[in-house]
Amino acid sequence: MAQTPVNAEANAEANAEAxxxxxxxxxxxxxxxxxxxxxxxxxxxxxxxxxxxxxRLDICLAEALANIISHAQLAPSAQAIDLNLQxxxxxxxxxxxxxxxxxxxxxxxxxxxxxPLASNLPDATPGGxxxxxxxxxxxxxxxxxxxxxxxxxxxxxxxxxx
Amino acid sequence: xxxxxxxxxxxxxxxxAIDFNDAPEGFRTVRITxxxxxxxxxxxxTRFTALTATADQHVMVDLSALEFLAxxxxxxxxxxxxxxxxxxxxxxxxxxxxxxxxxxLTTTGVDALIPLxxxxxxxxxxL
Numbered sequence: 001m002a003q004t005p006v007n008a009e010a011n012a013e014a015n016a017e018a019x020x021x022x023x024x025x026x027x028x029x030x031x032x033x034x035x036x037x038x039x040x041x042x043x044x045x046x047x048x049x050x051x052x053x054x055x056r057l058d059i060c061l062a063e064a065l066a067n068i069i070s071h072a073q074l075a076p077s078a079q080a081i082d083l084n085l086q087x088x089x090x091x092x093x094x095x096x097x098x099x100x101x102x103x104x105x106x107x108x109x110x111x112x113x114x115x116p117l118a119s120n121l122p123d124a125t126p127g128g129x130x131x132x133x134x135x136x137x138x139x140x141x142x143x144x145x146x147x148x149x150x151x152x153x154x155x156x157x158x159x160x161x162x
Numbered sequence: 163x164x165x166x167x168x169x170x171x172x173x174x175x176x177x178x179a180i181d182f183n184d185a186p187e188g189f190r191t192v193r194i195t196x197x198x199x200x201x202x203x204x205x206x207x208t209r210f211t212a213l214t215a216t217a218d219q220h221v222m223v224d225l226s227a228l229e230f231l232a233x234x235x236x237x238x239x240x241x242x243x244x245x246x247x248x249x250x251x252x253x254x255x256x257x258x259x260x261x262x263x264x265x266x267l268t269t270t271g272v273d274a275l276i277p278l279x280x281x282x283x284x285x286x287x288x289l
Contacts, residue, residue, distance in 0.1 A: 030199070030200035030201040030204060031201060033199060033200055033201070034174075034197075034199060034200075034201050037174055037197075037199065037230075038173065038174055041173060041174050042173070055262045058230065059230075059232070059262070059266070062199050062200075062230075062232045063232065063233055066200060066232065066233065066234060069200065116271070117270065117271040117272070117274075117275070118275070119274060119275075120275065121240075121243060121244055121247055121275045121276065122244065122247065124240055124244065124275050126233070126236060126237040126240045126241075129233040129236055129237070129270050129272075130232075130233035130234075132269065132270050133232075133233055133266060133269070133270060136269045
């Protein structure tokens with residue numbers, strides 16, 4: 001089907017914008033966390049995010065959602081979690097920012113104190129590993145509290161593949 | 163931004179599986195595949211606990227084909243390792259070298275609690 005040059009340009013621009021940003025909403029449940037991961041694996045490759053970076057985002061997303069599900073004390077009517085993925089336009093320092101917004105009690109994963117894991121098995125209480133995994137896989141983490149919502153932004157960067 | 167003739171996407175597996183075999187040498191290998199996130203861990207938790215609890219002595223947990231490991235999955239592994247140790251048994255973990263799973267277990271310090279191997283023969287020798 002023939003397209004006029006103006007339409008083709010507009011379509012190309014719209015497509016370019018569409019692949020720089022994606023949004024989704026899930027429920028704060030194990031199934032919601034699985035759906036969130038599926039969304040990430042569907043959207044991030046379309047933004048030219050390399051596999052290793054998506055793996056890191058996957059871990060951060062799973063741990064952030066696990067914290068919300070376990071600790072946020074969400075009201076039954078406030079189970080929705082908003083997700084957004086924003087790819088930076090820079091080609092020389094590519095990165096992607098994943099935003100996670102929930103309506104739970106205030107919790108700042110960037111400020112929580114993490115106790116180190118015990119050095120022997122009998123003493124090990126495996127709490128706090130999620131925060132260690134979140135912090136070690138993200139290149140940057142930022143938290144904001146706005147309008148009764150927690151907003152966590154996870155940034156993962158990578159170098160252009162040679 | 164490249165123009166892709168073929169649009170690819172990566173999908174995650176929805177199938178969680180756990181199986182086992184008992185070696186003549188007396189250790190049990192428990193193999194877990196799929197995605198050990200909250201749902202995945204829920205799916206296999208009971209079976210994993212039972213397989214560890216009923217092993218004769220030692221257990222090798224084979225995570226070499228595991229797709230994803232969340233902290234909740236690590237929690238289940240540690241819980242079962244502790245229970246096994248209390249019964250006088252030993253757990254070792256087998257992972258694929260260079261995998262995200264290996265990196266997670268070393269970054270969190272779990273490898274200091276439960277021996278981690280990338281080679282099956284070395285893992286067996288440690289039991």
